[in-house]
Each structure stands twice: as structure tokens, then as C-alpha cells.
Amino acid sequence: MDYKSIEDRMEKTISVYAEKLAEVRAGRANPAILNKVKIDYYGTPTPINQVAGVSVPEARLIVIQPWDVSVLKEIEKAILASDIGINPNNDGKVIRLAFPELTEERRKELVKDIKKIAEEAKVAVRQVRRDGLDEFKAKQKNSEITEDELKQAENDIQKITDKNIDEIDKILENKEKEIMSV
Secondary structure, rough: OOOOHHHHHHHHHHHHHHHHHHHOOOOOHHHHHHHOOOOEEEOOOOOOOEEHEEEEEEOOOEEEEOOOOHHHHHHHHHHHHHHOOOOOOOOOEEEEEOOOOHHHHHHHHHHHHHHHHHHHHHHHHHHHHHHHHHHHHHHHHHOOOOOHHHHHHHHHHHHHHHHHHHHHHHHHHHHHHHHHHO
């Protein structure tokens, strides 16, 4: 039986989950936190990395150097309006984002947040499993597959689900270590 679409949807869920985790500020400078920040560039909402060079010269610093200096103020406004919680430092040529040291309390709060994101990803994976099982039950009801084939499909889909949930747990564990050890 073909479970390709189920596996693909679960993998997509995991990649979205990994992207969300990359945007969580773990005390280290990570340019991914700017992914959602867009500026109004000649009337078009544009990601910062398309109008400026974004670099990480130090562990706690992001430097944004726009190719067109006239957008410096727009970038600064967009960062202030976003919810990344860092005040930009504009020196007229570049914008610097300095990441403060995380407190123990803030680290624990971040771990709670990423666990919630992990649980959402697991729920999404289980939803894909449910959809896949419903599809096979409908096939069995229409006499396209036998009851034994349905049982085999349920077992196979459960194995795929378990594998993907384990993957989510591994990603969560790595991010948790990163946050707690910064």
C-alpha cells in the first residue's frame, strides 16, 4: 500500500515545526528571527534579507546592512513594530541588534513555549494519521481493500506516526538543550 502522501504531509508538518523553533530567540543571534519581519519597500511588503545583508559577526549580535541606505528607517520601524523584543541600534549605515543574556526565568519560559509548539506539531501529525486512517476505512467500506489490509494499513500508519513524533521529540530536546546551555 502507498503511504507516500501521509509521510509527505507529516514531513511538511515537521519542517514547519523546525522553522517555528528557529524563530525562537534562544539568546544567540539567529537571523531566522527576522524571517517574519517585512518592510514596505516601494509599496511592496519585502523581507529584510531581500533588501539588506544580514550577518552575525558575534554570538549575540546581528548586523543588518541595507543595500539602499534610504530603507534604513523603514527597517528600524519594522523591527520595532515586530514582536522580537529587541531594540535596533541605527548608526546611519547599519542596524545592530544586540541580544541580551537570557535569565534563568526567561529560559524556563522559552522551554514552556517550545514545548507548546512541539505539542501543536504532534497534534498536526496525529491529524494526518486520522485523515489517512479515514481514507483506508472508506476504501474498506467500499470493498476496495479487505479487513486484513485495513489492519495492516493501521499498523503501518501508526509506525509512520510514531517515527515522526519521535523526530519532533528529538528536535525539541536539541532546542531545549540549546536554550538551557546558552
